Amino acid sequence: MTDAARALPESIDATVDLLAEADYVSDRSMATVAYLSMKMGRPIFLEGEAGVGKTEISKVLSQTLGLPLVRLQCYEGLDTASAVYEWNYARQMLEIRLAEAAGETDREKLAKGIFTEEFLIRRPLMQALEGEPGRAPVLLIDELDRTDEPFEAYLLEVLSDFQITIPEIGTVKAAEPPIVVITSNRTREIHDALKRRCLYHWVGYPTAERELEILRRKAPGAPERLTREIVGFIQELRNADLFKLPGVAETIDWTRALTELDVVALDADTVNNTLGVILKYQDDIAKMQGSEASRIIQQVRAEAAAAAG
Structure with missing residues (x-):
């Protein structure tokens, strides 16, 4: 750049x-x-x-x-050689051999000559x-x-x-x-x-309003109804007793995945089949599949209808 x-x-x-x-x-x-x-x-x-x-x-x-x-x-195990700097030992050895071949025998001079910036690998x-x-x-x-x-x-x-x-x-x-x-x-x-x-x-989980705005920016091709239902589902999911709650990254991934599947609104089968996009542990998936997923979908739609009314 x-x-x-x-x-x-x-x-x-x-x-x-x-x-x-x-x-x-x-x-x-x-x-x-x-x-x-x-x-x-x-x-x-x-x-x-x-x-x-x-x-x-x-x-x-x-x-x-x-x-x-x-x-x-x-x-x-991260150390200074990987994070800060290290010496280019292969090049230093080559420099020593070339100097010795040229007749240089002063060890102190050789040592000073190889510990300079040109032999430094910057991390x-x-x-x-x-x-x-x-x-x-x-x-x-x-x-x-x-x-x-x-x-x-x-x-x-x-x-x-x-x-x-x-x-x-x-x-x-x-x-x-x-x-x-x-x-x-x-x-x-x-x-x-x-x-x-x-x-x-x-950095906490976003509010529903902010997460909705994030999806509008990061997954603009998703239908508005689907986006709202996804946010409602995810927000409710974060109240569950799960080993790993879904972050914003999973919300974006799920929205893009459902858009690729031409989904326009959440349904139980679609949610059950795609839970692996937002949940990364089998125990969490098993806990949310079936009746629990259906319950959350119904709750999200009821809240949306109440807000619209």
Whole structure:
């Protein structure tokens, strides 16, 4: 991407509009945190269930602001070699052999010569700190709760001073701090020391009105009646005692799937046959199939009729 970056929004309302440009239907509290993060240069720490739009916010900011997106996908055992930098050992060995073949025998000189920036492999965190002049990227640290606590502790320097220390070279500091979005599905608690460096926001399930607007933007080809019935069904489903409640991502997938099947309104057979799109555990599917699905459909239609009347 070579286009110039767009100016950051100057108000919360401008942030709402910015997000809406990429069809991200934000509530005002989310837009407020995003605005303050960009204004204050502080990372956003987003917690919430899977599929509620935590990761999407970083993609939207990258798209609408015209900034590169650097993504660090976290996992158990993630270390600095995968997240920050590592030395290109194969190239270093080749350089040593070439120097020795040319008659170089000074070991200290050889060692200094191979620990320079040209032998450095930059991983996501270092890429984000170096950035481009005037175009600091959006850095997504996704699912931080999947990493180990030592790596979480390593991030403190990065998030406090936007710098990393490489023993052989020195300190690499960002000329312009990236916009940082950290997400967590809360499979474990993140330490307070890291949270203190961030602006916190819990991303919950959307209201029926907001979810309806999301579907109108993300699945515009769906019939209006079907869209309303899907939102009503999903909203009721989230009140059930399920192992994993459906997120917004599943709502969008289900709407698109039913549209592909040319469905114009929910019926028991269609719901029973497509529950695997919105529920990901067999026990949950078994609990909702049959009479329970029919009951929810009838309830949704009764509420729609009452609202229309």
